[in-house]
Amino acid sequence: MLRIGQTLWKRLYWLLVRPKRLAIFEACLIGLVSGLAAVLLAQGVAWLGGWRQSASHLLPAYYVLPIIGLLGGFLAGTLVERIAPAAAGSGMSEVKAVLAQVPMPLNLRIALVKLVSATLVLATGIPLGREGPTVQIGAAIANQFSRWFPTSPDHRRQLIAAGAGAGLAAAFDAPIAGVLFVVEELLQDVSGITLGTAILASFIAAVVSRILGTHSLDLDLHLVTPNTSFFALEIPFYLLLGILAGLGGVLFNRGVLTSLSFYGRFLKISLPWRIGLAGLVTGFALVVLPPVFRDNAGLRELLLSGDANWQLVALAFCIQFLLIIFTYGSGAPAGLLVPTLALGAALGYLVGIWESHWLGLSLPTTYARVGMGAFFCGVARVPITAVIIVFEMTTDFNLVLPLMIVSVTAYLIAELFEAGSLYDKLLEFKGIHLSKEATSPGPWLELTAADVMQRRVETLSSRMRLDEALQAFSQSSHRGFPVLEDGKIVGILTQKDVANLSQRGLNGDRFVAEVMTPEPITTYPKDTLAHVLHLLNHYKLSSLPVVEGRRLVGIITRSDIIRTEAAYLNTTEDVAGPKAEPSQVIYRIRAPETGQGRLLVPLCNPKTAEKLLQMAVAIARDRHYEIECLHVIVVPRHQALTETHVSMRAGQRLLRQAMRFGQAWDVPVHTQIRVAHDLSEAILQTIKERYINLVLMGWKGSTTTPGRVFSRVVDTIIRQAACEVVLVKLQDQSHFDRWLVPIAGGPNSQQAIALLPALTSLSKTPTVNLCQVFDPDETKPDTTSLNKAAHFLEQRLDGSLKIAPIHATSIADAILKSAKHNNTDVIILGASREGLLQQVVHGNIPATISRNSQQTVILVRAASTV
Incomplete structure (x- = not known):
């Protein structure tokens, strides 16, 4: 009876945790929690923002608003800096990087800090949006769920994308736009399970937001929408609006990057003071502007209601444009998409006034609505999402054709002058390049179980006697055999099952069906190699049957994966043509x-x-x-x-x-x-x-060859040479006076330290900066490796030596900043512990540093790492 109970439990468990069924449950949970988080953020901003406006009426606004902005920004910055530095900024670009396999923190702590800090910042009146925080919160919640319910890497990636889509859907009350944003910008994947989880999570999040939320972005609940129409004579004006929005999007993106550079170069103060300064400036700006601007949605509502004159709109557009750029550069934990809607509405309103003067066919408010989608597209470069998001917010079908015209025009104009969305530019600013080469998934997501499996499988019959099965084990190197009954897989017999025979008091007269593990873990031919690896590791299996329905079509062992990966790497470097002769x-x-x-x-x-x-x-x-x-x-x-x-x-x-x-x-x-x-x-x-x-x-420092880390030749030497390898990327004007040596404690780092005394002899007065990058959360970092390296060099180095522990979330970014700050001539690196060519999950730090540095870079790989 116990054996039957265990069998039934295994069948029930496997029925519930099959990937697609588990994905439905997780998507519902992610959508629910993401929607609640978005509601909390919206309600918190509305309550605190209302209190701020009341205070500005009761007390003199010229000191109440700046003080509230300073205090709110400082508190939010302190919270982010001390608890979760990764919560700074919009969060949208960070989510995109995580989905592209870039190792960045994304967890529940970041979600909670983002929720509280974004509430504080937005409530002070800073003209940023809540869609960035909700996207990062949703993605962080999804990522946390994937850790609580372990799943495969590709499925985890899809869940994070679903969480991001749910966050956007909840922020805009636009579930379709949430799904399209995932497909068009974040994941760029239209597989069935991706769309299924994203649709379900976005739908539930939007429903929760509509039932419990403030509907602050639902235009029809706030405004009386006049009847709109579209005439062919208006097409030139819509084309003009698209051109202006595309150019404005390019200017806006460059302005954001310039603001980030300005804060980094000239305002070298802590994050709390930077955000506090942004809040202070915002407070003074709100004092100068009319009272309607003291509400985050005031400008948008003023434009869409048609009560503004063109002078006020032009002035507000310029002030808001500069204020958004300035406040975002501070690192405030808020988004940029909602502000682009307001800017687009102002730009569209101005074009609409001109059209009314010449033709009088449509109201300026119609152009304001269309302009929202145009400027949104000029910044984010997502024309389909831009059309759908405004349509869902207005529920006006007459706007679809104008939206299509302006969105496509804005997209083409923006791409003509500067390719890539704002989030790509933000990642590039941090040294993260999401090119196909940098984010190539390699064999883990490109290959499937069908590519890896052995099609000729040794099997056992469920009616076979145990002594015959034992003989099969003795004559084979396999650690497990699938068990078939009437051509269908019913179980698997492993060495562990055989080892338990004596403990259960069974002898060779029994049948395999009595000893085997029933309902084995299986995979399907179309499952990715990443999913196969997850199953092997999670369930500690030595082999994994591949089935179609219940029919066995192949089997995968760990050695098959190693063999396939090696063949994949060799194939990518083969050159078409006859086999090469020995040199x-x-x-x-x-x-x-x-x-x-x-x-x-x-x-x-x-x-x-x-x-x-x-x-x-x-x-x-x-x-x-x-x-x-x-x-x-x-x-x-x-x-x-x-x-x-x-x-x-x-x-x-x-x-x-x-x-x-x-x-x-x-x-x-x-x-x-x-x-x-x-x-x-x-x-x-x-x-x-x-x-x-x-x-x-x-070594030239970078490569354009798809699937390569350094170059075809260098990658081959690194992987196959049994000796020590030293790569040198030389600058045109190479000097060897100031050296930066990041260490990590591994054998390659030690080899780099051992080479340093010889290399520094190239300079008469070398200066060596030893550094080690630690996580910001490590209050007492372990500097044993750093001190050991310093002690070694002090005895052998003919020059000055400096030691500098660094706290940062990105190792590559920290090293590049340190090199720039110290005017470094040479950076010498040891290969990472994970292996020089492993870039599928962790990324390749040496390649990133070399690609983005202006210094000579020396990379050392010890002989023992081959």
């Missing part, structure tokens, strides 16, 4: 072999050869190495190496320069020229034949 040596000069090891320097670029040779000589003198200089001449694969005529003149010139360096410093230098079909294969062949201990090679 051939066509020129060689040998020096006395007196060194204790050998350092290989591939030379091909005359501009960088001298600097590379200087570094090679410095390392060789320190380690008593010989130098092997290699020049490779690459020929097309369709040509035979022995029959192709090549010129060695350029290579010989480089190698003679290397020999002069060696003679000047009394270092043995060997030289050779190889002809090869593939550069990386020639380098690897030289490493093997010449017993190389260290490779020092130039």
Whole structure:
């Protein structure tokens, strides 16, 4: 009976936790909580904002409003800085980065801090929006749920996107726009489960917001909407509005980035004082403007009601435009989409006044509504969402055609002058580039179970005797066998099941059906490799049957995944054409072999050869190495190496320069020229034949090849070379006086520290800054590795040494800022512990630093990491 009960429980549990059914439950929960959070934010802002307006009527507004702005901003900034620094800013760009597999914090603490701090900031009258906070809150709640109910990485990503869509839907009371925003801007994925979870979460969040919320963005509940119409004669005016909105969107985006740079360069004060200053300036601005502007929705309602003259609208547009840009640059935890609606309404109202003067076909309020979508699209570059969000807010079908005209026009004009949405620009400002190359999911999301599985599967029959099954185990290396009955999978027999035979008092006369694990965990052919890995790790399985319905079509083991990943990496670097021949040596000069090891320097670029040779000589003198200089001449694969005529003149010139360096410093230098079909294969062949201990090679610092981290050749050397590898990205004017050395405690970091005394000998007065980046939440960081490295260098370094622990959420961003602040000449990095080429989940910090730095970058990978 106990066995039957366990079987029924397993079947019930697996029935409930199947991914798509679990996704429905999670989407409902995410939508409900996100909607409640949006309601709390809206009600909190309305209550505190009402209190602020009452106070400004009872007391002199010229000091009440600035003081409230200063105090509210300071309190919100203090809360963010001390508890959750990642809650600063809109939050929309951070959510987009997380969905693109960039490692950034997104948890329940951030959601709670964002809720409270955004309430404080928006209640002070700062002209920002609540859609950014609600999106980040919804995504953070979804991410927290995915941790409480563990799921696969791709499913977790979809849940986060659903939470973001729910947050936007709740903020605007626009469920369709929430779904489209997920598809068009955040996730760019239209798979069935993505749309299903996003639709359900957005719908529930919007329903909760409509039932319990303030409806502050539902225009028809506040305003008497006149009958609107659309005439063909108005098309030129709508085109003009789209052009102006596109140009305004570009100017707005650049203004936001300029504001962020201004605060970073000239207002180097803490976050609480920055946001407090923004609140103070806002307070003074609200004193100057008419009282209607003291409500966050005042400008929008004034325009949409048609009671404003063009002079007031133009003045308000300019003041609001500058005020929004200035306040957002402070790091205030609020959004930018709602403010763009107000700016778009003002711009549309002005065009509408002009149209009324010339044609008199429509009211300026109609153009104000259409302008909201136009400016929204010019900033966010989401034309479909822009049309739908205004349509859902107005429920006026007559606006659809004008909205389509202005949104598409604004999008095309904005993209013509500057490609990419505001959120892409904000991420690039932080050093995060969401290009296809940087966010390529690799095999984890590209490959499916069908690509990995073995189709020929050894199975057992449920009616087989146990002694026969044991014999199958003894003759096979498999740790488990699927069990079939009438061609359908009914269970799996594992080594663990066999080991429990004696404990249960069973003998070989029993049948497999009595011992097997029924209802095994399975996967489907279309499931991604990320989902397969999740199942293997979560349930601690050694193999995973692949089924269609209940029919077994294959099986996946951990070794299959390793083999497939290796094949994937090799395939991406293959070049079309015949198989490459082994490289051939066509020129060689040998020096006395007196060194204790050998350092290989591939030379091909005359501009960088001298600097590379200087570094090679410095390392060789320190380690008593010989130098092997290699020049490779690459020929097309369709040509035979022995029959192709090549010129060695350029290579010989480089190698003679290397020999002069060696003679000047009394270092043995060997030289050779190889002809090869593939550069990386020639380098690897030289490493093997010449017993190389260290490779020092130039590196351009970035690559445009899809799926690559550094470049095709460099990635191959890093992955396959058994020796130590040192990559150097040289600047045109390279100096070696000021060094920045971030450490992480791993073997590669230690190897970088060990190389430093030799490399700093290139300068007469080197200055070395040792730093280690810690999480802002670590009040007492462990500086053991930092102190150990400092002690090592103090005894060997002929120069000054400084130690600087750094607290930051982004390692790459912190290192780049430190390098800029200290006018660093060279950054020397050890490869990350996760592996130099692992970028699927964690990103590649060295590649990010090199791509965005203006300094020489040296990257060290120890031999033991291969």
